[in-house]
Amino acid sequence: MMSRRKFLSATAAGAGALLVAPRMVLANVQSDRRFVFIIQRGAADGLHIVVPYAEPAYAALRGPIAVDASSATRLDGTFALHPSLERTARLYAQQQAMFVHAVATPYRDRSHFDGQNVLETGGNAPYSLRDGWLNRLVALAGPSRAEAIAFAPTVPLALRGKLEVASYAPSALPSASDDLLMRVGALYDEDAQLGPLWQSAMAAREMAGGERARGDAAGIGKVAASFLARPDGPRIAMIETLGWDTHTAQDPRLKAQLKGLDAMLGALCDGLGPIWDKTTIVVATEFGRTAAVNGTGGTDHGTGTAAMLLGGAIRGGRVLADWPGLRPADLYQGRDLRPTLSLDDVIAGAASETFGLDPHRTAAALFPQTKPAKPVTGLVAV
Numbered sequence: 001m002m003s004r005r006k007f008l009s010a011t012a013a014g015a016g017a018l019l020v021a022p023r024m025v026l027a028n029v030q031s032d033r034r035f036v037f038i039i040q041r042g043a044a045d046g047l048h049i050v051v052p053y054a055e056p057a058y059a060a061l062r063g064p065i066a067v068d069a070s071s072a073t074r075l076d077g078t079f080a081l082h083p084s085l086e087r088t089a090r091l092y093a094q095q096q097a098m099f100v101h102a103v104a105t106p107y108r109d110r111s112h113f114d115g116q117n118v119l120e121t122g123g124n125a126p127y128s129l130r131d132g133w134l135n136r137l138v139a140l141a142g143p144s145r146a147e148a149i150a151f152a153p154t155v156p157l158a159l160r161g162k163l164e165v166a167s168y169a170p171s172a173l174p175s176a177s178d179d180l181l182m183r184v185g186a187l188y189d190e191d192a193q194l195g196p197l198w199q200s201a202m203a204a205r206e207m208a209g210g211e212r213a214r215g216d217a218a219g220i221g222k223v224a225a226s227f228l229a230r231p232d233g234p235r236i237a238m239i240e241t242l243g244w245d246t247h248t249a250q251d252p253r254l255k256a257q258l259k260g261l262d263a264m265l266g267a268l269c270d271g272l273g274p275i276w277d278k279t280t281i282v283v284a285t286e287f288g289r290t291a292a293v294n295g296t297g298g299t300d301h302g303t304g305t306a307a308m309l310l311g312g313a314i315r316g317g318r319v320l321a322d323w324p325g326l327r328p329a330d331l332y333q334g335r336d337l338r339p340t341l342s343l344d345d346v347i348a349g350a351a352s353e354t355f356g357l358d359p360h361r362t363a364a365a366l367f368p369q370t371k372p373a374k375p376v377t378g379l380v381a382v
Contacts, residue, residue, distance in 0.1 A: 031141065031355045033313065034228050034280045036237045036268070037134055037158060040285035041116060042244030046300055046306030047291065047337060048254055049085070050099045050319065054078045057326035061292045065299075075099070079319045084258035087266035088310070096319035097310040098379070100325055100346050104287060104339035106370065110301035112245070116287030120158035122344065124369040133347070133366040134160030138236055141355045142367045150237040151224050152303075159238050168227070217241070217260035218267045220323045225271025228279070239264070244285060248296040265310060277312035280354040280380055284308075284343055290335050291326055304337035309350060313380050320346075320376070346376050353380035 032197075052058050053069035054077060072080035075088040079101065081089050086326050091097040107118040107126070114126035122133030138148045139162060148165040150156050155167045200337060220239060227233045246253050261283070269276050288305030309316070322340040332338040348363035352375060363373035 006250075029124060033354050034067065034235055034237070034311075035137070035226070035276060035351060035354045036224070036270070036279065036281045036311075038239045038241060038264075038281060038283045039116075039119070039156070039158070040244045040261075040283065041112070041240060041242050042246075042285070043112065043115070043287050043289055043301055044244040044257075044305060045246060045250065045254065045289040046101060046103075046285075046304065047289070048250065048299075049082050049258065050075070050101050050146075050306040051080045051082065052078060052101075052323070052326065053079070053080045055323075055326050057291075057330075061326060063293045065293050065297060072266065075319050078323065079321070082254070082258050084255050085262045087262050087269070088308070091265070091269065091310055092317060096312055096314055098314055098316040099319045099321075100307045100309065100341060100343075101319060101321035102337055102339055103307050103341040103343045103346060104304050105343050106141045107287060108303065110287065112286060112301075117157065119284065119286045119343075120156060122367040122369075128369060131161030132156070132158035134158040134236065134238055135163055135165070136365050137164050137351050137355075137362075138165070139271075140357065141235075141361060149227060149234045150238045152238070152240040156240060168223070182199070212238055216263075218263035221264035221267030222271050225268050225341040228268075229272050229275050246289070247298040247300060249293070250293075250298040260353055279311035280313050280350055282307065282347060282350055283308040283310070284347070288337055291331055291337055292335070300338035303332045304339035306332065307343060309346075309347060309379060313354065315379060315381055341376075342374070344370050345374050346379070348373065349376035350379045353382050356382060 001058070046222060048065070048067060050071065051067045051072055053072070059066045067082060069080050071083045073083065074080045075092060079099070081092065088097055105115070105118050105125040107115050117126045118124070120132050121129040123129040135158070139300065148159060148163070150159050150165060150167040151169065152167050153169045155165055159165050177199055191259040203321035220266065222239060224239060228237060265281070268281065272279055284307045285305055287303055289299035289302040291302070294300055324338040324340050328334060328335070331339060344367040345363065348366055349359055351366065359375035360379055363375045367373060
């Protein structure tokens with residue numbers, strides 16, 4: 001027999017979302033700016049996304065998976081953008097996107113679990129911190145009515161901490177009728193434990209405009225924008241993307257992955273409307289991939305990679321890189337793109353400028369084990 005709790009969760013999910021949190025809680029963000037973190041789980045290959053076409057060693061290292069620069073969008077005299085990122089390229093031309101290359105967290109090994117833990121906690125070693133840097137950003141920005149939300153089946157580690165947040169994800173269950181929703185609401189109206197959960201589910205449904213979220217990337221972007229565009233909606237959000245671990249057949253697999261990411265970013269831009277001009281989006285992964293192609297048309301776990309910053313608030317139209325080169329002597333441990341920029345410093349700078357915070361105080365709060373912090377500024381229009 002289905003318990004009351006399971007029935008309540010299933011019915012709420014059929015209403016258009018699966019809420020995996022006791023309630024939609026108030027996050028501490030006074031600003032009307034928005035900050036969105038998109039994680040690429042699986043170690044996205046920055047050399048395939050932001051292509052160093054002018055690097056002499058690139059084509060030989062990549063062989064059959066090298067991106068043809070003539071089909072890509074040239075960003076400057078050194079780098080080109082993968083052709084699947086068509087909408088992102090237009091944002092770059094409008095100076096609403098920028099890229100950071102040869103970047104990494106402090107993590108220098110090659111475990112997905114450990115690398116994602118460092119990326120999400122903001123520590124300098126796996127499991128050295130227990131909460132997430134994004135939750136600490138919520139606390140740092142100051143009290144308000146706004147909410148923080150993860151667009152994922154459960155709250156990711158980056159958003160876990162002292163402040164509770166909500167999560168929202170597409171459901172495969174059929175939509176519940178308005179009559180059923182009303183009856184269930186009446187049933188749990190006086191229930192001290194389940195009543196608030198039901199109210200949160202309905203608040204999320206209303207915030208999404210009653211629209212059922214599709215599970216594809218564009219659908220997630222559209223429903224995320226419907227939350228973020230509301231005056232009373234969340235100011236901080238996180239979106240999970242999966243499938244970036246390309247040990248085999250990298251070229252066709254990343255074409256599909258990047259088309260999906262591009263559609264998500266386009267849906268966010270379109271759905272946010274005028275709020276886009278107040279939005280900062282950071283796209284990052286746990287580590288990069290090997291500089292050389294492997295024997296199965298893919299790449300293996302590496303170190304340095306590329307990150308993206310997008311939004312109407314971004315001072316875009318540029319690639320930020322202290323390029324190390326790809327000759328054998330240039331590579332980290334003789335195999336990986338050598339990181340020359342700190343992802344922690346980039347995130348600290350972008351977050352502080354988004355919410356008008358002191359960059360060094362922000363860096364100390366989000367990445368307390370990184371010393372000395374050198375937050376990168378000039379990323380966001382203030």
